[in-house]
Amino acid sequence: MDIEKRIELITRAPTEEVITTDDLRKLLETKDKVTAYLGIAPTGPFHLGYLIPLSKLFDFSNAGIENKILVADIHAALDDLKTPWEELEKRSEYYKKCIELSVPWKKKPKFIRGSSFQLDKKYVNDVLKLSTLTTVTRATRAASEVTRMKNPKVSELIYPLMQCLDEEYLDVDIQLGGIDQRHILAFAREGLPILNYRARVEVMTSLMVSLKGPGIKMSASIPESSIKVYESEESINKKIGNAYCPAGVVEGNPILQIAKYIIFPLNGKFKIEREKKFGGDIEFENYIQLEKAFIENKLHPQDIKKATSSILINLFSKARKYFAKNTEMLNDLGSNFLSV
Numbered sequence: 001m002d003i004e005k006r007i008e009l010i011t012r013a014p015t016e017e018v019i020t021t022d023d024l025r026k027l028l029e030t031k032d033k034v035t036a037y038l039g040i041a042p043t044g045p046f047h048l049g050y051l052i053p054l055s056k057l058f059d060f061s062n063a064g065i066e067n068k069i070l071v072a073d074i075h076a077a078l079d080d081l082k083t084p085w086e087e088l089e090k091r092s093e094y095y096k097k098c099i100e101l102s103v104p105w106k107k108k109p110k111f112i113r114g115s116s117f118q119l120d121k122k123y124v125n126d127v128l129k130l131s132t133l134t135t136v137t138r139a140t141r142a143a144s145e146v147t148r149m150k151n152p153k154v155s156e157l158i159y160p161l162m163q164c165l166d167e168e169y170l171d172v173d174i175q176l177g178g179i180d181q182r183h184i185l186a187f188a189r190e191g192l193p194i195l196n197y198r199a200r201v202e203v204m205t206s207l208m209v210s211l212k213g214p215g216i217k218m219s220a221s222i223p224e225s226s227i228k229v230y231e232s233e234e235s236i237n238k239k240i241g242n243a244y245c246p247a248g249v250v251e252g253n254p255i256l257q258i259a260k261y262i263i264f265p266l267n268g269k270f271k272i273e274r275e276k277k278f279g280g281d282i283e284f285e286n287y288i289q290l291e292k293a294f295i296e297n298k299l300h301p302q303d304i305k306k307a308t309s310s311i312l313i314n315l316f317s318k319a320r321k322y323f324a325k326n327t328e329m330l331n332d333l334g335s336n337f338l339s340v
Helices: 003-011 021-030 048-062 073-078 085-102 121-132 136-143 154-169 179-194 233-242 254-267 287-295 301-315 317-325 327-333
Strands: 015-019 035-040 066-071 110-113 174-178 201-205 213-217 270-272 282-284
Touching: 003 015, 003 021, 003 048, 015 021, 015 179, 021 201, 035 048, 035 154, 048 066, 048 085, 048 174, 048 201, 048 254, 066 085, 073 085, 073 154, 085 110, 085 317, 085 327, 121 154, 136 154, 136 179, 154 179, 174 179, 179 201, 233 301, 254 270, 254 287, 254 301, 270 301, 282 287, 301 317, 317 327
Parallel strands: 035 066, 035 174, 066 110, 174 201
Antiparallel strands: 015 201, 270 282
């Protein structure tokens, strides 16, 4: 695959920003084996919003990039104990299984637990070195959009330093994260050269809006705003059916975002099945076609909702079946966690 096609795959939706595109091009031109990683901290229940960066890893794989997923267990505790230390093992295994089952991987990424290397002497020594060269103001700015920072803990300032060093210790060329992590990824570009390590390429994806509509991102902590990847078919149909999707409105429309950021990258198409009297079946080869038809009111919101439900039900079938048979994994997480 030529460089331009690879860049197109890497930079298309749901990619929102690359730091920098010039560095990305040089990387692809000069290195035969390019490796990327995505870090996911096992905090709240695993939901649809996580599929945005995962769908981008799908694009990375198609662009010939080797992928690693960091199950960032220590980070989950450092972030104001969103996950208690004693729960890290259970939640990490739960996240790994959700990730494996919720995306139709052609080549599965390599999974790595943060605790498998972040406690090593050399790594800890580099964290301490970087801490002596980073001001509290800079660390706070880096962490502020990702960690809670309500009553800031020292751990929340350590968080971005470790995420910076993960790029070096995972031996990757690209870090992938949501656009809410921009300050941390920009800090990594500054921090690694301070320790005489090379700066990496940073790729950021869009965030999924709540099913309730504009104003907030999708979150497991907000009832009816998200869909867990192992929810029942009835629950998916109900939540998508109730989702914000005014006729012809694109801005802040979660149904269109699901199509753009998840369905097209993973499926490559979007098919709507409907009765002949309502126009018959129609299949879209790209998101631009779908959006145009929706704006022109050639698609009723219920048509696109039903198709979205059907596609998600099929996409999550493996996860749903697995957790239906392995209920002990969910039960061990506790009702307080799953009801978040």
